[in-house]
Amino acid sequence: MVTVALDWKRIDWMPKETWKKNILPKIEAVGLKHEDIKRSVYVIRLNGDFCIQYPDGQSPTIYIGEGNFGQRYSGPHI
Template identity: 45%
Template sequence: MADETTAGLVWLETIILKPDRSLKTDAAVVKTLKKELTEALAEQGYGAADLKRCVYIIRMKGDFVIAYPTGRSPVLYIGRGSALGRLSTHLSRWLHEIDEFGKDVKIEIRVCRTRRRNRPDLFKNVEADLIAWFAEKYGVIPFFNARREHTYEECADYTNTDAALMMAALGVGKGKRPRWAIAPAPANKNYEVFHRGME
């Protein structure tokens, strides 16, 4: 990590979502969550067009974190691309079920806009490095990630501030004291998903 004078990463304010189980169907829950996500980004002045080359981290918020092989983290997934569209897809496919992980578990989303002159693919490097750093620290890639992005790893330099913010996004956070660290057991439908990331 080089100490540069120009940062290339801008982190948006954290977005918190909570599935509303008073709604009768998963489709209704997903629709509500997508609306809340869009509104939360709009309140910060961002629409879909502003978030095309982003990196995002999906985390749990509450008393539970994931018991990874070599540490505890609330991180469930690290992704890249058009943040609004990709997050909406995750909400439809699996993210709306996050509250099944434990009582009062919420969805925490951290979005990072990557901008650096002559580096249109910086977002790919940031995602790859975040996944690699996570694997190094926690002994496995995040729960719902399918693989590492080796091609894009270690291709970018970061300011000390950027590197510190990236590492902070992977951990529990200062002053936070989760009460439980959980991992799926064999009867859990996500058991295979969790263990496929072990190298």
């Protein structure tokens, strides 16, 4: 059996925010470096009391991904 320690960080990403101007500084503000997110697991979820109705119940989670978060969500302007 393998045990992996998880250290979750949370940032808010508002619709008009851009990677370089807003998101990367937020990531750095929670103590991460750009290199730290090259191998990551990330959860994209709704904020507040909003949920999605799935076949087995409700959840605020929209997407769970793995890999290079910065490359996946920043586009070519990183």
